[in-house]
Amino acid sequence: MPERLEIAFFASSLVSSYWNGAATYYRGLARALHARGHRLTFYEPDAYDRQAHRDIPDPPYARVVVWDPNDPSTLDRCLAAAWRADLVVKASGVGVHDELLEARVLELRRPGNRVAFWDVDAPATLERLGSDPGDPFRALVPRYDLVFTYGGGDPVVAAYRRFGARACVPIYNALDPTTHHPVPRDTRFEADLAFLGNRLPDREARVDEFFLRPAAALPGRRFLLGGAGWDSKTLPANVRRLGHVGTADHNAWNCTPLAVLNVSRDSMARNGFSPATRVFEAAGAGACIVTDAWEGLELFLEPGREVLAARDGAEVAAALGGLDEARARRIGEAARARVLAEHTYDRRAERVEAALGLGAGRAERQPLAAERVAE
Known part of the structure; x- marks a missing residue:
């Protein structure tokens, strides 16, 4: 795996926070990963009026590709393009065609790349898996190279391992100081x-x-x-x-x-x-x-x-x-x-790199107290 990655990310939305609480999490991580030399393409559906309620234009730190959930060919084209990525990510909570994407991103594995599931609502996902033995995602979990979660610590890591995850690494929420900082009162x-x-x-x-x-x-x-x-x-x-x-x-x-x-x-x-x-x-x-x-x-x-x-x-x-x-x-x-x-997103991006084994020095750094919980 190269030190500087091409990352394909299938998730809810990078450009709209409308009914999308993970937007600033995605933005912080994307900005930090880009600053560390990685190139990210964010594939998001035109769903739930999010594109009509954009908070930001297409950002300089990620390429945004919007697909039409009512036109399967647009998603097919996104998946075909993502095959070239070094890391392909399926996030939870896309909101449309989640079950389809959970399976199809695994078809993009090739020699030299990895496919990860990034769970932005691990408690809900794990509750779903635990309550439904027939959930098709149960059989897919062991096929992902690793699972990232945006919270949960030891309880979530242990639960994902019980479902056969090869590795589970919490990447907690954090601060992007370029976007969230003191301003005058309003x-x-x-x-x-x-x-x-x-x-x-x-x-x-x-x-x-x-x-x-x-x-x-x-x-x-x-x-x-x-x-x-x-x-x-x-x-x-x-x-x-x-x-x-x-x-x-x-x-x-x-x-x-x-x-x-x-x-x-x-x-x-x-x-x-x-x-x-x-x-x-x-x-x-x-x-x-x-x-x-x-x-x-x-x-x-x-x-x-x-x-x-x-x-x-x-x-x-x-x-x-x-x-x-x-x-x-x-x-x-x-x-x-x-x-x-x-607790900045740059520190979280280091954690992502360490989980992927990028750079011996970065991989060997001592984790913060919050990260040691899930070591």
């Missing part, structure tokens, strides 16, 4: 606590507990809700909703409120070791983060000093009640220093 996002996330079935109950319950308990405080799907949700009077917030506004969103809230999805919280992309984005902007507590948090940020962790809505309310501007600023600055030192 009056549109003024609040004491802000939460940004789409309305999803396996997170809504936790949003009720960690966001709406504290709002109801603190009627004198201002709460801000962003993300798609919340229009029909009944909210306390002190909660203001904004709808979809594009990535161009995420820095101002993170820099303006007193604190921002992270709420994990049910499956991510159960598995632990799964920091959301927005945790690192907010930390990179210097935000004071309040998060639901989950196993492994301390490997990424230190509770009490770099992040405030809460086990329920009452603890969120208590954390907010004890927070002033000076303390919020200290926590945000400490979080930013930590992620800049340990």
